Amino acid sequence: MRVNEDPRQFNNWIDAVVRIFRFLNSAFLSIDLLSDKISTESSSGSVPAPFLQKTATQISYPDGTVLQGWKLTGGMLLTGSNIYSEVQGTLTVGSYDGDPANAGFYIAYDLRGSVKAIESAAPNNFDVINAFGSGADMQDTTTGALVKSDYMGISLDDDDVSKDGVYIISLKAAGGNANPCEAEVFYQFEFLCYSEVTPQLS
Amino acid sequence: MPIEEKFAADATVKDKRVQEMAYTDVRMSVKTITETIAIQPKTAVSNAGEDVPVSVESKFKEPSLIELGQIELDAKLIKEDGASSADHKGAAEILEDVAKKQIEIKDKGEKKISIRYKSSREMFSSIKLLIAPQPGSDQYSKILKYSQKKIEFQTYLGSRGFAGGAVVNSQNLLKGRSTSVYSMTGPVQPEVKYADL
Numbered sequence: 256m257r258v259n260e261d262p263r264q265f266n267n268w269i270d271a272v273v274r275i276f277r278f279l280n281s282a283f284l285s286i287d288l289l290s291d292k293i294s295t296e297s298s299s300g301s302v303p304a305p306f307l308q309k310t311a312t313q314i315s316y317p318d319g320t321v322l323q324g325w326k327l328t329g330g331m332l333l334t335g336s337n338i339y340s341e342v343q344g345t346l347t348v349g350s351y352d353g354d355p356a357n358a359g360f361y362i363a364y365d366l367r368g369s370v371k372a373i374e375s376a377a378p379n380n381f382d383v384i385n386a387f388g389s390g391a392d393m394q395d396t397t398t399g400a401l402v403k404s405d406y407m408g409i410s411l412d413d414d415d416v417s418k419d420g421v422y423i424i425s426l427k428a429a430g431g432n433a434n435p436c437e438a439e440v441f442y443q444f445e446f447l448c449y450s451e452v453t454p455q456l457s
Numbered sequence: 458m459p460i461e462e463k464f465a466a467d468a469t470v471k472d473k474r475v476q477e478m479a480y481t482d483v484r485m486s487v488k489t490i491t492e493t494i495a496i497q498p499k500t501a502v503s504n505a506g507e508d509v510p511v512s513v514e515s516k517f518k519e520p521s522l523i524e525l526g527q528i529e530l531d532a533k534l535i536k537e538d539g540a541s542s543a544d545h546k547g548a549a550e551i552l553e554d555v556a557k558k559q560i561e562i563k564d565k566g567e568k569k570i571s572i573r574y575k576s577s578r579e580m581f582s583s584i585k586l587l588i589a590p591q592p593g594s595d596q597y598s599k600i601l602k603y604s605q606k607k608i609e610f611q612t613y614l615g616s617r618g619f620a621g622g623a624v625v626n627s628q629n630l631l632k633g634r635s636t637s638v639y640s641m642t643g644p645v646q647p648e649v650k651y652a653d654l
Contacts, residue, residue: 325502339470342496423602453504
């Protein structure tokens, strides 16, 4: 039967097409949220600067409150010292109701990433990759051997009393001995904040 | 694979003498801050595929190719000036190396020429020169705050009784590369707050 012979059939076709487009739109949106698609203006000569993106993580409450996931990703070579504190940017988490006094709410949801270090003390010669966190190996650049880091994590510092909800983010590491240590670090910090709020990096 | 520690031009940490020369030395006609790429995000947030760029007002200015060329030249002149101290010659050579590398990366970036490395280590962060912000600007407040926090947190970590104890910086930070002719003398001088320069 040809569609123009029955208007109801034609409407069914239109409905089906609309549903397919909606599904595809939703699927593409989900892919956007689930994927780490980081575009950068900088040259391919360096890793991208820290990057903040929305995630698919949500916690929904029956009263309508939704906590939305956001993820900060950054990468850096830590080299030249045994103790590091490297600023990764300023994160602003605004207020859910416009009152600055209510700004800054976030829940630390997940912290992951990788730490790549080289073991090159004879006769060894290999790369090791650990999960980001205290204890991850770093290379003692004096001996070439791996050394377990005493501390590795990120911090959010909101001590600027004049600005609510503004955090300075730092990547911190303590190498585990008195010699300088080195590792390539990629971290991902996922946090949740109220769905009315869109956090920003600057 | 031998130990391939990064030298100053590629290290995360920098020496005060390099920081000071870039930021305050009258012989450098383009004053810069020496930071890593992490100081300047390109995107404020990516919200379900929609990227919001960082506001122009809060952005640090990157030196142009001409300015980078001037930095390289000024540093070369300081290095070759017989009256320069060993520390100045060493710091100038490091700055010259940094500028040279940044010129290459920026030039290729502008021409959309892809850069490929043999090792991921080469791609990771190194010192980047950014135009020193004017006092009173948002960027100026930012570098004052960031550098203060960096030193506060380093001191804090060093005081937590870890095996490493106090902050120890690599002696390789005293020169730009393994084949450097000039290097700064004495132990590494940890970088300081910009407010103290």
